[in-house]
Amino acid sequence: MTIAQVAVVGAGYMGGGIAQVLAMAGFQVTIADADATTTRHHLERLRREAVxxxxxxxxxxxxxxxxxxxxxxxxxxxxxxADADYIEEAVLEVPEVKGPVLAAIEAAARPHAVIGSNTSTLPIGGLAANLQHAGRFLGVHFSNPAPFIPGVELIAHAGTDEAAVVAAEDLVARTGKLSARVSDRAGFVLNRLQYVLLKEAASLVEEGVASAEDVDIVVRTTFGYRLPFFGPFAIADMAGLDIYAAGFRTLAEHYGERLDPPAVLTELVAEGHYGVKQDGGFVIPAGDSAPLVAYRNRAYARLGQLLRELGPAPL
Structure with missing residues (x-):
């Protein structure tokens, strides 16, 4: 399946950014919004922003x-x-809005055009119920701001054709972004993690452990400092899974079963997998850690240089 013509339905801040990304990747992109006047206004804005x-x-x-x-x-x-090979729906994150829009897209689109939704939390299977032929439908979730965030979630529902997923993967790759296939569960990966972090951060403030400002300082200057380079599994592998297991036990003693050691972690440790230092872990195999440590140190130092160059955020 070759994608050349693309449509983005919903040309506001999120949809407009996606349209810019696709246009810069060489696709012919047509946007549509609530009416012709609004769409034209967005087109002018997106061209001006690009300059x-x-x-x-x-x-x-x-x-x-x-x-x-x-x-x-x-x-x-x-x-x-009408002539699009791929259509990205990016309207309001409300089922009652997305449903009729998706139905209208299907009615007007080519029979084999792939339809993607940019929903950030709504299950794709639920949205698929608005389509007569849902095999060509999946979630293609760009992150805000779309021109600058490099990751995209691809979410197939139970009836999505593999060809549609492959076509979406190719489209994302041609933009220079990275895609990850994730299962169709509310919030997917990005927002389940993001919302859980905010929930725990709010609990810390409510319990008087720290102010919101101090929680933000801790997050962005400690574990958050690692996240541009390593995900949570790689970070745990480098720190030592035995250390993480012991830490979870301490947290569970104080906060209950919600912070019990995850079974997948306990099983690895029981089998002698401690991460980089012994027999590998979640994502990093055992072996010479010197190149990884050298990369880590260089990455963190360069990030520090960038932050000093940019200065503090104007909060």
């Missing part, structure tokens, strides 16, 4: 020209999707 971002050094040279050449406005949803 500003390029002037600021945020977009590569030539990006604004690509957006100007490849991004177009349609007078209606039907006109936008």
């Amino acid at each position: 500003e971002f390029e002037e600021q050094g945020l977009f590569d040279p030539g990006s604004a020209d690509l957006v100007a050449a490849n991004l177009h406005a349609a007078d209606s949803l039907e006109a936008a999707v």
Whole structure:
């Protein structure tokens, strides 16, 4: 399945950013919003933003020209999707809004066009009920702000055709972003993790453990400092899974079963897998850790240089 023509339905902040990304990747992109006037307004904004971002050094040279050449406005949803090989739905995160829009997209689209939803939490299987032929439908979840965040979640529901997933993977790869296949559970991976972190952060404030400002300092200057380079499994592998297991036991003693050691961690430790230092772990095999440590140190030092260059965020 070859994708050349793309439509984005919902051209606001999120959908517009996705449209810019696809246009800069060389796709012919047509946007549609509530009405022709609104769509035209968004088109002008997105072209103007592309020029500003390029002037600021945020977009590569030539990006604004690509957006100007490849991004177009349609007078209606039907006109936008009629010739599209792929359609990205990016309207309000409300089932009662997304449902009719998805049905309208399917009715006007080519029979084999792939339809993706940018929902961030709604189960894809539930949204698929709005379609007559849901095999071509999946979640393709870009993150905000779409032009600058490199990860995309791909969420197939039980009836999604593999060809649709492969086509979406190819589309994302052509933008230079990285995709991850995740299962169809509410919140997927990104927002289950993000919301749990915010929930625990709020609990710390409510319990008087720290202020919101101090919680933010701890997060961004400690474990959050590692996250641009390593995910939680790699971080645990480097620290030592035996250490994590012991830490979970301490937390469970004080906070109850919600912080019991995860079974997958307990099983690895019981089998002698402690991470980098012994027999490998979740994602990092055992072996010479010197190259990994050297990369880690260089990465953290360079991040520190960047933060000093940028200065504090204007909160």
